[in-house]
Amino acid sequence: MKTIAIVSTAGGAGRTMLAASLAVLLARRGREVVALDFDPQNILGSWLGLDTLASDGIAQALIDVSHVWHAHTWRNDEGVLFVPHGQLTLAEAAACSARLAANPQWLAGAISEIGLADTGVVLIDTPRYPSPQADHAARAADLVLCVCPPEPAACATFVAHLPALRESCADVRLVVNRLNPAREMQRDVLAMLRVAAGGTPVAQRIHLDAAMPESLARGGWLFDEAPHSQASHDLHGLAQHVDAWLPAHTARAPS
Numbered sequence: 001m002k003t004i005a006i007v008s009t010a011g012g013a014g015r016t017m018l019a020a021s022l023a024v025l026l027a028r029r030g031r032e033v034v035a036l037d038f039d040p041q042n043i044l045g046s047w048l049g050l051d052t053l054a055s056d057g058i059a060q061a062l063i064d065v066s067h068v069w070h071a072h073t074w075r076n077d078e079g080v081l082f083v084p085h086g087q088l089t090l091a092e093a094a095a096c097s098a099r100l101a102a103n104p105q106w107l108a109g110a111i112s113e114i115g116l117a118d119t120g121v122v123l124i125d126t127p128r129y130p131s132p133q134a135d136h137a138a139r140a141a142d143l144v145l146c147v148c149p150p151e152p153a154a155c156a157t158f159v160a161h162l163p164a165l166r167e168s169c170a171d172v173r174l175v176v177n178r179l180n181p182a183r184e185m186q187r188d189v190l191a192m193l194r195v196a197a198g199g200t201p202v203a204q205r206i207h208l209d210a211a212m213p214e215s216l217a218r219g220g221w222l223f224d225e226a227p228h229s230q231a232s233h234d235l236h237g238l239a240q241h242v243d244a245w246l247p248a249h250t251a252r253a254p255s
């Protein structure tokens with residue numbers, strides 16, 4: 001079983017979209033997939049088909065050691081096993097952060113209780129890095145996918161936090177999201193990023209596609225509704241990259 005943390009140093013970079021899309025595309029390739037929401041926004045479930053925000057999830061186990069978070073998981077119609085974060089009050093959120101700070105191995109311990117096959121994968125959605133949740137996810141992960149839009153502020157914060165991310169996880173790879181080749185500024189920023197990111201492999205570039213939020217709002221997937229769009233090809237490319245990185249299994253042909 002491998003664990004992948006999806007992090008970014010910028011808000012709205014596309015972490016949740018990528019966590020949900022990768023979960024579905026890897027499940028369609030026959031992988032056993034757990035999608036774990038470790039972001040207090042508690043929104044990943046709605047991308048995976050839940051109608052309401054899950055009230056209970058893994059965060060409650062941080063507050064109450066007797067809370068059995070396994071009892072609050074849910075399997076979506078693609079076969080992805082979803083672990084919600086759970087809704088928290090402000091006081092509970094503060095208690096969670098304190099518990100995470102006091103116990104740096106907490107998330108790694110919780111993930112070790114998930115009994116997937118060697119070829120299975122746990123994908124973790126996180127709040128913006130740095131945060132206690134994103135830090136735990138990076139340290140629990142075998143691979144960190146760092147999502148970065150080709151915008152100056154996002155790239156500058158990515159470069160600033162890259163050494164800490166590399167300290168947490170030996171394998172950090174970049175996913176450039178919201179790429180718009182029509183914008184000359186993005187080409188300059190990408191060139192700067194290549195130099196500043198010093199050898200960080202680029203797992204995939206994903207193009208901006210205005211239809212993506214609309215597909216998601218309808219409860220669908222861009223790669224089903226517009227399978228020949230550039231962004232759909234890019235998302236399949238990322239799933240292929242991750243699938244090739246995971247231990248080999250007898251794959252179903254991708255649909």
Ligand SMILES: Nc1ncnc2c1ncn2[C@@H]1O[C@H](COP(=O)(O)OP(=O)(O)OP(=O)(O)O)[C@@H](O)[C@H]1O
Nearest residue numbers: 011012013014015016017178207208209210212213
């Ligand atoms: N390549 C893309 N093209 C167009 N829209 C995109 C793309 N990637 C993500 N989006 C849209 O951008 C918005 C933000 O994406 P998402 O919620 O996944 O980001 P996030 O990093 O999880 O944000 P947050 O900081 O709020 O957790 C969503 O509406 C999503 O549909």
Ligand SMILES: [Mg+2]
Nearest residue numbers: 015016039126
């Ligand atoms: Mg998010």
